Amino acid sequence: MELLTVNQELCVKCGICAEVCPNGIIGMSAEGPQMLYEPACIACGHCTAVCPVAALDNVKAPLSKQVKLDQYPVINTETAYAFLRSRRSIRNYKKDKIAQEKILQLLDIARFAPSGCNSQGLSYVVIENPEKLKKITEATIEWLEKQIETNVEWAKPFAGLAEVYRKTGVDVVLREAPYLIVATVPQEFSLGHDNARFSLEYVELYAAAMGLGTCWAGFVEIAAGAQYKPILEAMEIPDGFAVAGVMMLGYPKHTYQRLVDRNPIKVTWLA
Template sequence: MLDFKVAKDTCTRCGLCVADCPAHVIDTAEGFPLITAEKEAGCYRCQHCFAVCPTGAVSILGLDPAESTPLTGDWRPDPAQLETLIKGRRSVRRYKPENLEPELMQRLLEVAWHAPTGVNTRQVRFTVIDDRDKLASFRDELLAGIKRLVQDNALPEGLAFFADFVKLWEEQGVDVLFRGAPHLLVASVSSKAVSPLQDCVIALSYFELFAQANGVGTVWDGLAKIAIADLVPEAQATLGIPEDHTLGYCMAFGKPAVQYARTVQHRGALIHRV
């Protein structure tokens, strides 16, 4: 049930909710918006109608407009600061040996989960290792699995370099898989989703920017993704990732032990205008 309701005493009958509905399921009766029973199945549950109503007269899915953050006044971030954040973010590969505060981690995950998904399916699942000792144990499991492949000469073609990671850890204590980060975030989604890989990458992109805005370092961890998804797939069971999920990507994160002094200078954007 959509539980679509309109407070007639505050509805101005402006028509914004009708015009902004991407599924075109909102009609009007006696001038007031409504969604008929036969059109409910076509609703994307995107909440555009809920968000666009200037008076907060529209409610859907049992939500209370008064509990939302108002988008009034100068609520957008400063463009120059946002530009600096985007240009100044770095892939962090040196971390402090301590956990993030639980409250901060929860906030990062909750905000990142607002990232858009294909057809608003909202099925991205965040699997997070929230303790550095747990990640150390998981790293040992992955490296042990990779070592077995090395001993059996069973590393897939093109991935022989993973043998070097085992050697570096055993001989020098160098953690190439997670770069010494205390935490790992894995984004996965049902393989039946409309755009599983894209949904995961978009969600992690939102996580990274909000994390870095909060002083948290991140690194896109393709090596961990390969190790978990392709080399030691039993590690997915350790993480509790559902069997019917596509593992989109991984991101290691934590308090950075490095501070960068300036943005880098990339060459101009590759742009093709049509």
């Protein structure tokens, strides 16, 4: 079975499908588009999605699974600017439960984030059990203390963080977030970390649109990435998989009233 099929009655031989193919493996002939090298197809669906007359079908990106887009949804620049600038990392959460359907909706959009060569490859663990979350915080502090004790240079400035936890019991790691999203990948998957970054950034932005708050759990992610066993066990990460990204989730406890400034933009123009 050929990977690419063309409806000759519909095809107008415009060549757009060949032009947008990321790997340049679609060529044009008198009969229209043809696949030049099937093994290099990354199943991105560009060819079928761009065809103005729906003349193409691709086994790896079937036309039947695509949604007709009558008008490209563009948010006006003012709204987009305000939305992106007002996003904040949330470290204070309500205890309210989030419906499972809402979390699935949130994670579903992550499937459409960019990934290297359309490799995707992510799966997710959602943790809401308070005891497991507490174990993850405790294990992360233990791991951080080990780094400090062995004079790991980057960990030294965070000695106070571990001390605060030991003296007060305040959750300085997960901030008492009621949910934790863990992106996992096969251990041998070299693009896993990058793909998780893109994926969870989609989660972060879409969460804000849904009235939810998020914050990257950096210490947990680093410790889990270092294969610290107590954390992996608390997360129930299966053998052969690695943690590629970790994000807190919950309903924000507070509403921010102002937009905070950042460092001035630095741009170098090369004419």
